[in-house]
Amino acid sequence: MTPKICIIDDDKIYQFTTKKIIANAGITGEILIFSDAENALSFFQNESGNTTKLPDIVFLDINMPFMDGWQFLEAMEPILSKFPKPIQIYLVSSSVDEADTERATKIPYVSGYIFKPFTKEKLLESLAHLQS
Amino acid sequence: MSLQDSEILQLLTSISRELVCLHETDGTYVYVSPNSKSIIGYEPEELLGRNPYDFFHPDDRRLIFERSHQPLLRGDDNIHPTFRFLHQNGTYIWLQSDNRLTTHATSGKKYIHTSSRDITEKIESDANLALSERKFKTLFRDSPIGLVLTSKQGYIDDVNESFARFLGYETFELLGKHFSEISSHGELEENLRYRDSVQKGMIDHYAIEKQYIHKLGHLVWAYITVTVLRDDLGEPIYYLAQIIDIDERKKTETLLLENNEHLKATKNSLLIQNKQLQSYNQIISHHLRAPVSNLRSLIDLLQITESVEERMELQNHLEEVTVNLETVLSELITTLKIQSLENYHPEWVSIRETFKRVEKLMEGELQKKKVLIELNLAEKESVFISKDYLETILLQLLSNSLQFAEPNRDLRIVIESFAIGSETTISFSDNGSGIDLSRYSDQIFQMKKTFHRQMSGKGLGLFLMKYTMESLGGRIEVKSKPGEGATFLLHFPFGSSNL
Numbered sequence: 103m104t105p106k107i108c109i110i111d112d113d114k115i116y117q118f119t120t121k122k123i124i125a126n127a128g129i130t131g132e133i134l135i136f137s138d139a140e141n142a143l144s145f146f147q148n149e150s151g152n153t154t155k156l157p158d159i160v161f162l163d164i165n166m167p168f169m170d171g172w173q174f175l176e177a178m179e180p181i182l183s184k185f186p187k188p189i190q191i192y193l194v195s196s197s198v199d200e201a202d203t204e205r206a207t208k209i210p211y212v213s214g215y216i217f218k219p220f221t222k223e224k225l226l227e228s229l230a231h232l233q234s
Numbered sequence: 235m236s237l238q239d240s241e242i243l244q245l246l247t248s249i250s251r252e253l254v255c256l257h258e259t260d261g262t263y264v265y266v267s268p269n270s271k272s273i274i275g276y277e278p279e280e281l282l283g284r285n286p287y288d289f290f291h292p293d294d295r296r297l298i299f300e301r302s303h304q305p306l307l308r309g310d311d312n313i314h315p316t317f318r319f320l321h322q323n324g325t326y327i328w329l330q331s332d333n334r335l336t337t338h339a340t341s342g343k344k345y346i347h348t349s350s351r352d353i354t355e356k357i358e359s360d361a362n363l364a365l366s367e368r369k370f371k372t373l374f375r376d377s378p379i380g381l382v383l384t385s386k387q388g389y390i391d392d393v394n395e396s397f398a399r400f401l402g403y404e405t406f407e408l409l410g411k412h413f414s415e416i417s418s419h420g421e422l423e424e425n426l427r428y429r430d431s432v433q434k435g436m437i438d439h440y441a442i443e444k445q446y447i448h449k450l451g452h453l454v455w456a457y458i459t460v461t462v463l464r465d466d467l468g469e470p471i472y473y474l475a476q477i478i479d480i481d482e483r484k485k486t487e488t489l490l491l492e493n494n495e496h497l498k499a500t501k502n503s504l505l506i507q508n509k510q511l512q513s514y515n516q517i518i519s520h521h522l523r524a525p526v527s528n529l530r531s532l533i534d535l536l537q538i539t540e541s542v543e544e545r546m547e548l549q550n551h552l553e554e555v556t557v558n559l560e561t562v563l564s565e566l567i568t569t570l571k572i573q574s575l576e577n578y579h580p581e582w583v584s585i586r587e588t589f590k591r592v593e594k595l596m597e598g599e600l601q602k603k604k605v606l607i608e609l610n611l612a613e614k615e616s617v618f619i620s621k622d623y624l625e626t627i628l629l630q631l632l633s634n635s636l637q638f639a640e641p642n643r644d645l646r647i648v649i650e651s652f653a654i655g656s657e658t659t660i661s662f663s664d665n666g667s668g669i670d671l672s673r674y675s676d677q678i679f680q681m682k683k684t685f686h687r688q689m690s691g692k693g694l695g696l697f698l699m700k701y702t703m704e705s706l707g708g709r710i711e712v713k714s715k716p717g718e719g720a721t722f723l724l725h726f727p728f729g730s731s732n733l
Contacts (some may be wrong), residue, residue: 115528115531115554116524119528119551120531122535126538196523196527199515219527
């Protein structure tokens, strides 16, 4: 499988373990990593028409400095329709706060909410949705 | 042209207001002056041959006989009885007489000469006056409401039992005192202002709540209504104060107000605690669960990794996460300690001395960066807090300023302190890189929020500082513009004795 995966998270250890988990799951596609949601946003704005550069799936952390996950989603909304292919966005957080999960379900372009730790099983499950 | 004696008599007596009569020694009328009709309603002929005892008020007959008639016959001179006489119209009128014994020049026979005038009007007005005076006196003395009569100058002329009892005095002890001697200073100015308005005739009465000084020294609340008594020319002569004891009511009212204040304070501290609990929730969700989930992922990977090199890398990360976790835990413990405040012993702490200690701690870095520090503490030199807290807060602010200094200009820090209302404020300003408050104002004091790229702020310092200030009943504010530095304002409650 070669889906293009995008990880937006400021936690370096998380970035490291997630990359390993993806490799161990046999996913060979390119992995885009952003430590800063603002940088990720400008990437999406710049490449909004570029099918090859855009990822198929985004794992977005909620709690980040400067721009958090919610602010990123809000900024993405106007350009979502411009994308030439569907992009699934998953919120990833260590927060078990119900307010966060509830807020996530109210956003139609969010495909799901993943509790950390991120595992191979959670990865495969979200990729399975991508296939269908 | 001469007049006859009888004619002269006629003329004189008809215009006189005196009824002139001549009586036998037993009282029988011998002569009645012609003006009798106008004074007692009878014509002279209706009385001649009759005895005045028939006309005296039954209650007065005996008195007239004993005190006037008999002494006169015994030779006493100048008898002036006052008595009631039955007027022809059936009512009694008051007469006052001058009685004399007179002797006929030739026969030597004795007669009683009486000259009487109607004094009913005077008697009645005197009686009315006496009665109203008696009524007022009774009312004054027996009133359950305290009454005080003060002179124009404010000296006490009369007080009743009720007022004296209210203040713990005997009535005579209060006479002659100036009213300000027994009034609390609190409302005295208001009281004098009203008296002045009365004096100037702008108002006739006023009512205020005021406190009197009890004989034992404590203050008692009263509701007083003051009325002015004026003379015929409208000049005030007396002030009559009516005093109602409202001490119990006022005390209850004060207690209620205090309770209300207390409830408000409790509500505020509950709101703050609630916010703090929400922050805890955040800490636990994000800052404890995040490293723990990293640990879990690393351990999972360690179990499936064969390569020695990769295992080494994972172990290094494990170590890193563990250190991170320990830091978060110790910070969490610090916040818990602050919140409990069990060992919090505030005192007046010198801002200058505390800051000097902080400077000492950071001496190396301050010298390296050539920092200019200006201390302007003339207005307020100390705050009521524990030394450690103030030191921690100042250390945090100083290291923040050092961390966010603009690299292309020397760092300048200004620390000022002043008192506003019931608060003491420390202002801590720098000319560093500042914070974009339009973007981050709601996040600045939250946990793990950093606002500067390429900076390794843990983001906990400001959170802890806000937390500490709020736990002490104070507040923290920040003012800043990107590129122009930041000013932190720390507001300390003044001498918070309730902590």
